[in-house]
Amino acid sequence: MKPLDGNAAAGQLRTIFAVDVTAATGRCAGCGRTAPLGAAQSYQQAPGIVLRCPGCDAVLLRVVAGPDRTWLDGRGLAYLQFDTPAS
Amino acid sequence: MAAVSEVRVETATARTLVLDVPGWPGHDAGQHVDVRLTAPDGYTAVRSYSIASVVAEHGAPTVGPGASTITDGDRIEITVEPVVDGEVSSYLAGVAAAGDELEVRGPIGGWFAWRPAQTEPVQLIGGGSGVVPLMAMVRARTAAASSAPFRLLYSTRRPQSVIYRSELERRAADGLPFTLVYTRSAPPGWARPPGRIDAALLAATTFAPDEAPTCYVCGPTPFVEAVADQLLAAGHDPGRVRTERFGGQS
Numbered sequence: 001m002k003p004l005d006g007n008a009a010a011g012q013l014r015t016i017f018a019v020d021v022t023a024a025t026g027r028c029a030g031c032g033r034t035a036p037l038g039a040a041q042s043y044q045q046a047p048g049i050v051l052r053c054p055g056c057d058a059v060l061l062r063v064v065a066g067p068d069r070t071w072l073d074g075r076g077l078a079y080l081q082f083d084t085p086a087s
Numbered sequence: 088m089a090a091v092s093e094v095r096v097e098t099a100t101a102r103t104l105v106l107d108v109p110g111w112p113g114h115d116a117g118q119h120v121d122v123r124l125t126a127p128d129g130y131t132a133v134r135s136y137s138i139a140s141v142v143a144e145h146g147a148p149t150v151g152p153g154a155s156t157i158t159d160g161d162r163i164e165i166t167v168e169p170v171v172d173g174e175v176s177s178y179l180a181g182v183a184a185a186g187d188e189l190e191v192r193g194p195i196g197g198w199f200a201w202r203p204a205q206t207e208p209v210q211l212i213g214g215g216s217g218v219v220p221l222m223a224m225v226r227a228r229t230a231a232a233s234s235a236p237f238r239l240l241y242s243t244r245r246p247q248s249v250i251y252r253s254e255l256e257r258r259a260a261d262g263l264p265f266t267l268v269y270t271r272s273a274p275p276g277w278a279r280p281p282g283r284i285d286a287a288l289l290a291a292t293t294f295a296p297d298e299a300p301t302c303y304v305c306g307p308t309p310f311v312e313a314v315a316d317q318l319l320a321a322g323h324d325p326g327r328v329r330t331e332r333f334g335g336q337s
Contacts, residue, residue: 004308004332008135010196011121023197038198039330 003041009049010038012063016072024082029075030058037061037080089191091183092162097250101168101216102180103139108191111161113142116227117200117220117303117331120165120193124175134175137220137305137331138194140164141227166250168216170333199303199331203231207301210294211239212284212314214306215248220331221305222251225258238300240292242268242284242310266292286317296322301329308332 010022022038033055040051040060048064053076062073074080093105116138123133140163169180183189201209201224209228211221218241228237243249249267259265268288269281279288294300302323304314311332318328 005199005330007119007196007199007331010119011133011135011192014192014195020195020197022199036198038196 003043003052006037006040006042006051008044009042009051009063012049012065013037015065016063016070019082019084021080021082024080026060026080027078028053028056028058028060029078031056032078089163089189091185091187091189093185094183097166098168098248100180100248101166101250103164103166104179104183105140105162105164106189106191107162109161111142111163112194113160114138114163114194115197115200115202116141116223118194118196119220120163120191121195122165122175122179123190123192124178125190132174134173135195136165136167136179137223138163139166139219139223139226141223141230166216166219166222168250199305199329201227201301201303203227203233205301206233206235208236208294208298209238210300210302211237212242212293212302212304212306213239214242214310214314215244215333216250217304217306217310217331217333218243218250219305221303222254224303225263236294238264238266238293240266240268240284240289242270242306244271245269246272246274264292284314284317286321289314289317289321296324299324299327301327303329303331305331306333 006022013021024037025034026037027034030053033053035054039054041054043050048062050059051061053060058076060076064071089106089108091104092107095103097103119135119137121133121135123131125131167176167179169176211224213221225237255265268284270283271281273281302318304311311330315328315330319325
């Protein structure tokens, strides 16, 4: 099964986060690699979305949306860093 | 909600839909929209489509090459190539007509995007309908009167499947370095026999690693992986190779 890029998960993530996290830098809790989430590998054939580290394939983020609730599992991310422009 | 205001035929299979989206906030070249279709029984399907058009900046040229694709504030264009058994693409590319309403969310994605503040060389490499967001970047460069050096390498199956052919040929005549690659069949007399992009072609037609271009690669997953691997093998900085894959998702 071929993965997409994190970009493909951007629409779903935009419903959760107030900012565009595909441009945010994430650090993999597994291997320590840092990269934009847009560069992660995105698997969308499951009931939810799985983002995996492009370096070590570890799961970074999982999002499962049901009819009336959404689960967000981010334990594979050591951190997320995003720009917060002065408003 | 968005309304289809116009449909343009691009190739035998691909069409451009012009969408009126009231309150559209503007977008960067390379961003996409999610289109949601809902069946009468409530079943929904969502797919992402790259935005092909550029929203006019205040004072941007509204005449000249590509001006027809510089849209006003509430109007965007998407170009859709149907995929086999595609629930959404087959409707958009084959059935949708002026007056139809679509649920559109966006703009989405800030990573696979080009902004006029970027001044470094830009290498665009597209496979099939992966040319769509790259076309938006070329149009945005013109709209912003940017002098960033751009090059476009576009791989497609056969002469009939070239999207935006007349505009690309015009831009090539105007100075855009543009290389077309055919993978299945080429016109008579075409210099390069049909075949995939390889290291020799990349070396001959694209910015070299020491020119430090930002590379945007868009297309089907196997295409993107093959090209990205070749760029890295040639010595391009992984941080400067941005990819957007179209998946097996239909």
